Amino acid sequence: MSDRLLAPALPPAALKPKQLKEDGAVWWTGCGPLFFLIVALATGVSAATWGEAGENVGTIVGGLLLWLIGRYVNRDVLYVHPEGNEYLPPNRHTVYSIPVQYWGVVVVLWGIGAWIFGWGDLFG
Template identity: 25%
Template sequence: MIIWSGRGIFSILVLLLSVALFMSVLGNAYLQYAFSLSFFVAGVFSWVMGRKWNSDEGKTLVDKKTGQEFSVKPHHSIFWIKMQYWGPVFIILGLLVMFLMGQE
């Protein structure tokens, strides 16, 4: 089960779509490259778009009954971790896949 908030699911979707694309283009002979490239693409996407989407200052709302102001900020995450922090994780996973599968 994948738990996300906001647009965080797009990181997983980009990863899955890029795996499908690279597997169809590169085939089984270059399996390690297909997975590594997919992790790199998902990592760059997560970092760039996560920083953009989570950097919004949000909205300040006023409670009509109490007059108290509070701020609502966007939160785009996967498994309670902000989307941009998945970028380096995906890139590290891509490097691990490249080097570990390359030794076989």
């Protein structure tokens, strides 16, 4: 119950599911791809400030931010209709059907691997 928030009612049209593309593929939902700007900005700022080690630290920090923000935007929100009907519409931001917060785990592991094992650079 702690992850649910009471929000104002939405009209039924706003609760319709998203339509698939003609080929049936959905590469992202919501603002999924935009969250990778967080990782790019954190990595870029750290790399410009501290060099290669900063790039790896920035990647790890960007992944942690991606996890936290993804958990926030993908939380369950309870919408209550004025007539008493409750709707729980999906509030999901995904890339390749994977919720954004789990991409944060991938990015953190990539940053740790790049730092410790020299797995290569994300941006160069």
